[in-house]
Amino acid sequence: MTGHPVDIYSLSLPELTARFASMGEPAFRAKQLFDWLYVKRASSYDVMSSFARPLRDKLAAELPFPAIVEHTRNVAADATAKFLFELKDGQRIEVVFIPTAKRGTLCVSSQAGCKFGCGFCASGIGGFVRNLTTGEITGSVLSAMRAVHPKKVTHIVFMGTGEPFDNYDHVLGAVRLLNAKEGINIAARRITISTCGVIPGIERFATEGIQVELSVSLHATNDLLRDRIMPVNRKYPLKELLGACRRFAKATGRQVTFEYILIKDLTCTKDAARELVGLMKGWLSKVNLIPYNPVKEFVHRPPTMNEAREFQAMVERGGVVCTLRSLRGDDVSAACGQLRNSLKNET
Numbered sequence: 001m002t003g004h005p006v007d008i009y010s011l012s013l014p015e016l017t018a019r020f021a022s023m024g025e026p027a028f029r030a031k032q033l034f035d036w037l038y039v040k041r042a043s044s045y046d047v048m049s050s051f052a053r054p055l056r057d058k059l060a061a062e063l064p065f066p067a068i069v070e071h072t073r074n075v076a077a078d079a080t081a082k083f084l085f086e087l088k089d090g091q092r093i094e095v096v097f098i099p100t101a102k103r104g105t106l107c108v109s110s111q112a113g114c115k116f117g118c119g120f121c122a123s124g125i126g127g128f129v130r131n132l133t134t135g136e137i138t139g140s141v142l143s144a145m146r147a148v149h150p151k152k153v154t155h156i157v158f159m160g161t162g163e164p165f166d167n168y169d170h171v172l173g174a175v176r177l178l179n180a181k182e183g184i185n186i187a188a189r190r191i192t193i194s195t196c197g198v199i200p201g202i203e204r205f206a207t208e209g210i211q212v213e214l215s216v217s218l219h220a221t222n223d224l225l226r227d228r229i230m231p232v233n234r235k236y237p238l239k240e241l242l243g244a245c246r247r248f249a250k251a252t253g254r255q256v257t258f259e260y261i262l263i264k265d266l267t268c269t270k271d272a273a274r275e276l277v278g279l280m281k282g283w284l285s286k287v288n289l290i291p292y293n294p295v296k297e298f299v300h301r302p303p304t305m306n307e308a309r310e311f312q313a314m315v316e317r318g319g320v321v322c323t324l325r326s327l328r329g330d331d332v333s334a335a336c337g338q339l340r341n342s343l344k345n346e347t
């Protein structure tokens with residue numbers, strides 16, 4: 001007996017090397033296995049022809065592949081592909097592939113369900129179920145990469161279901177595997193972690209020494225509204241959140257991106273645009289405006305494209321770097337949590 005079974009996508013190369021040593025296997029075997037997993041992207045020990053059958057059997061018993069089965073795949077007219085993967089306990093998690101002319105972005109989940117209950121997001125509706133393991137996160141990325149073709153995936157964003165900093169260790173474990181040169185080898189600057197504003201996570205992330213991007217879901221420009229649509233604000237209010245973001249930018253030299261949802265007559269107003277400029281002006285940050293993608297459980301409406309552009313223009317005139325995201329995949333429930341929710345009662 002050399003230890004408890006650990007799913008194979010949970011281990012870094014040094015951890016795998018130590019595991020092989022404990023099995024009496026030479027270190028180069030660990031590198032070979034890493035190559036099978038992340039370069040050749042094998043999904044079973046059966047195809048690993050450089051390992052003798054007894055070693056393959058031993059690996060399958062001690063370092064099993066996590067159970068990640070594609071349950072649903074919806075592809076939109078704009079080629080956005082939304083996957084629902086089923087895990088061994090029946091939980092289903094979403095991964096969305098968003099191709100554009102210049103990049104292919106995978107939006108991945110960090111938890112099954114979410115406890116943060118933002119008042120516009122389908123993921124929070126059913127509540128929190130559990131954290132995903134490093135192996136489940138990495139495995140869901142690999143499964144989606146196999147499905148869309150690995151070369152098409154250039155960027156990873158942790159903007160799917162869940163709050164990444166509420167599952168810090170597993171998310172960072174997955175980030176390191178995604179970024180590892182001998183692993184999936186996605187450049188750190190092409191990986192983004194998005195938080196709803198969990199300050200201890202931001203502070204810890206600032207000390208990691210990795211070039212991964214930080215994105216913060218701002219979505220409201222004053223505590224009154226943010227308390228209402230993002231309950232996390234009651235614990236980590238706006239002023240303290242922005243203070244933590246400034247310290248992050250100073251400590252890392254990295255720009256923070258703020259996501260801002262445009263909801264008609266609520267967050268997409270002239271007053272909100274002025275407040276946003278006041279909050280953002282004069283420091284290393286940029287704002288990404290996201291027109292609200294309707295979720296049937298909420299009454300909110302998206303602004304017209306003209307209203308969204310007007311909001312953007314006001315913010316830019318205030319001297320803040322600001323982009324307006326186009327809606328993608330809305331015919332396949334591509335907003336966070338929508339596909340999982342629409343299928344959760346299915347047998």
Ligand code: SF4
Nearest residue numbers: 114116118121124162
């Ligand atoms: S926006 Fe993010 S933090 Fe908020 S409920 Fe949705 S998944 Fe959770």
